[in-house]
Amino acid sequence: MALFLDLDGTLIEIAPTPDAVHVPPELLQVLSALSARLGGALACVSGRAFGELERLVGSSGIALAGSHGAELLAPALPDPRIARMVRECKDALQAWPGALVEQKPCGLALHWRLAPAAEGAVRALGAQLAQQLATHHLKEGKMVLELVPQGANKGSALRALMQQPPWRGRQPVFVGDDYTDISAMQAARALGGRAIAVGPRVAEHADAVFDSPAQVLAWLQQQ
Template identity: 40%
Template sequence: MPLPTPPPTLLRDAALFLDFDGTLVPIADRPDAITIAPGLLPLLERLQAALAGRLTLVSGRAAADVRRWIAPLEVAVAGSHGLELGTKTAPRSAALEEGLRHLRGLQAEHAGVLLEEKPLGAALHYREAPGAEDACRAAVTRVALSTGMEVQPGKMVFEIKPADGDKGTAIQTLMQRPDHAGHRPVFIGDDLTDEHGFAVVRDLGGSGILVGEERDTAATHRLRDVAEVHRWLNDACEEMS
């Protein structure tokens, strides 16, 4: 059965968690090529006020990178798939540094492959080099095995990240904060990496909203694309005003 469109009343008394790429901004060929719609920052500001601060961006990007794109607006960010929750990041291990050298070499060998280095891991994007998919998968698998990290597939990307957390565990942690406790969690996301978050908000009695095409998912509602996400969030703000 197709997932229904969420009602605009869904955000009343909610704690809202938003993915970034593919949810708030359209996915671009390169992470640094995204565009921020003129109305996005005012919309996030309105949401933050309407929800009394219960708004967090939960992104696969490094937290500092997300903050750079939304500056000067100050919104809570859980970066690196929720593994960055504002705590000081530990130095990279020698094994990870060696793994990054291997991934840099693969990037140099395959035109169009982009290595995105993050505080807690890395991502190999092959959107501009689809023929390099198998090489990227093999490379990140090798690095994951040598570092004790895990591979996280995404849309035209393979990532390595610590195995002790994901977007779902980040949402669980945030929901324990005094200003979030007792509120209903709502998470909006588009990628396979967002399924952890959908499962957690479902288990906490909340709602997950999938952005994009129908698929097997733990989400309970669906919006077609980024533009519809913006329209729905604007409608939800109107309902809360």
């Protein structure tokens, strides 16, 4: 098996803000041990920036693919256009306390989890950003819109890793919970593997469904 895991909503519970997540120490231990058993064929494929993945799960020693695959196994150089857009977004969302702008090296995310009434404004702002930056497009998640480079998606990341050792020649299994995971779920199945959903959001694209990150952890402990 070659195992590919999303992070937020899959390995850990989604928190009110990206910085407020909790990574159980036992999860890191399980990932480290499982990576060794799989000969290193274990990767976390996430929308989070590579640096954030390193901070949260890097100590487990698993491979990392951040920013929906735009940061494949290594961090990307910061895009100066993104820093300017982040400042503009913060100014535009001042009227919506709780609406957050998350800066990433090659993109950004607009969160409205703490400001549900801001959804319309956030969506309008996201559409405006996508028009301004033709090299990027929008991805939708749970109460978040992300501006990511064209061509960057978790399915492409999974396919790229499957062409390299130690993943090459194995059966891919992807576990995810959100719309941004669908491309990886489809890629795993197309390559003769399996897709597992966490929760009902993308269950129609999966071969099996887990109820929660806790159930994912219990499954990982059995592998």
